[in-house]
Amino acid sequence: AQKITQTQPGMFVQEKEAVTLDCTYDTSDPSYGLFWYKQPSSGEMIFLIYQGSYDQQNATEGRYSLNFQKARKSANLVISASQLGDSAMYFCAMSPAAGNKLTFGGGTRVLVKP
């Protein structure tokens, strides 16, 4: 079974600053994928970034980067130069190699202050 833990229920960040969202995971699968999704107040789920368990380099997508530490089983999301539009819930999720079923963490609410 897979488990995702996000220990930060909510956090504030000043506009233009960077913020790190924590995500730890547990799995017995030798191969897996890690994902981050954003859910703004309007409710939709927006895919942000993906990291494969065998990827040597940390994934980056624009202002988003994933700090992947396999030995620690962590996959933290870093948002650089925060913008007011970054205020949202952020979910970490993982999938096994076989199939593509996502297991989600409980989420972290981010509020960007002007």
Next chain:
Amino acid sequence: NAGVTQTPKFRVLKTGQSMTLLCAQDMNHEYMYWYRQDPGMGLRLIHYSVGEGTTAKGEVPDGYNVSRLKKQNFLLGLESAAPSQTSVYFCASSRGTGEYQPQHFGDGTRLSIL
């Protein structure tokens, strides 16, 4: 640029009533999923499908049935609605070719059972 479309967006039911939620995707994706999101929580997988004519149980399948008669559509049925099924329901799809593909989500259906 529709992607994943869910209908209806909102619905209120009485206990014991039945209804069907429709999900349609126009990306020719093989895999489709139904999730529920309860307040303050991440998404939990109800049922999923790896191709036309196939369905499988997820984490929380009880009280729901699904059908995938056409590749582009995935239906979620509640035969006898219960208050515990009050939730926001999300449909998603992915290529699911064995590579790690992000799931693309619909905008959700807010369902209230009185």
